Amino acid sequence: MGKSKRNSPKPDSNRAERLAQRRAAQEQASAVVTRPFEGLAAECDLVALREFVPSATATLKLAPGVAAEREVILATVLPGAVAALVRAGDEPVAFVGTQTQHQSDDPAAGIAAAILWTQGAEPGDSLPKPSIEGGARLADVIDPGADLELTVHNDFDWWVPEGVTPDPQVAATIEQAKQAIMPSARLNLGGDGVGAAWWVDAGEKAHVRWVRPENEDDLMLALARVHARGGLHMGEGSRFAGSFRTHGLLVPVFDLDPERHPTEWEAPAREFGARLAEALADTSPMTGEERRSRDGLRARQVTLR
Known part of the structure; x- marks a missing residue:
């Protein structure tokens, strides 16, 4: 006896149309390159x-x-x-x-x-x-x-x-x-600087958006460790605002005092970069406080498409 065709959607049915749309969406999603600039120094x-x-x-x-x-x-x-x-x-x-x-x-x-x-x-x-x-x-x-x-x-x-x-x-x-246009500048982090940290004057606030090259999960864990130790900042007049992901990379964002010149944030950025590098190298098990920090930081993430 042949298989029942009772569950097979008719070609002109709404269900068939929905399935076709779902397959098309899946094919389109698989075609998107998640990290298009990977492997380039820039x-x-x-x-x-x-x-x-x-x-x-x-x-x-x-x-x-x-x-x-x-x-x-x-x-x-x-x-x-x-x-x-x-x-x-x-x-x-x-x-x-x-x-x-x-x-x-x-x-x-x-x-x-x-x-x-x-x-x-x-x-x-x-x-x-x-x-x-x-x-x-x-x-x-x-x-x-x-x-x-x-x-x-x-x-x-x-x-x-x-x-x-x-x-x-x-x-x-x-x-x-x-x-x-909003005035912008790329922070000079020296030869040990990782990624690209960009300052922008948005009016009432200034920001640093720091594009980082690390794996997203590794970077999020390191940010959580730094946060749990009270170091998730770029000095006086700054606060961690959250992060967004785009083109396969995670971008931490800091709110800054707009009265200070962008070059005044370069030394604090290098100090934060050193704290982050130390946390990235830490392979110890996460503490309860670090897990709570990671959950909180993830809740403040957005994705740019």
Whole structure:
């Protein structure tokens, strides 16, 4: 006797439609790259540029095998939030954006495709959305061992070549963008600094968002140990605000006194970094207080998608 088909959904039934939608959602979720910049020395800064740094640029060091027709400048956001453009001039300059209008499931592949596009594009061309189907890995397009030599801007005047007067519409766009920008700075943590710690003046408060490269569970355990010992802070005028996860990394956030210059937080940040490094190296069993701290810290997490 054949198997009963009583439990099999009819092709045109609501249940069949729901099952198909569920399978499609599962396939889409499995296609998302959870840690797209893993393996790159600049991973933490790339995540910061992608997620929250308002205006910054860095000249990329391309991989030896890439035929470079022109230098490529990585930027936070470009006019129109395009993926890339080639600025016309005596020496055309290529720009690739990290914060784009059209997001993909693999931002690293999108940046790689945009970089390669710039090498054959005509001056004045722009790329709204790169194609990542069967494309190159970012680690094959840029030098994976190179850090980013960043220039942080407090405006978007770099959108226009030096010495060129923009037309009124472009000037108005730049001014509008400038009004929305929040002053930012990357903290100098010295040669022993881990990750990328970014200061931002948000008005009533300032913050440090510290993108860390460690495994999320290991970092959360270390934060809990530091918290249980009363060291989860960056000195007087600071408090731990919580953390968020994005692109496979955990980002602790500290609220700060906005009256202090960002450089004044560098020494306290290094001191906190030393406490955190000590906790990361601690392999002893968790205490009850540390477990309670970990549960509390996890409850204050959010995820950026």
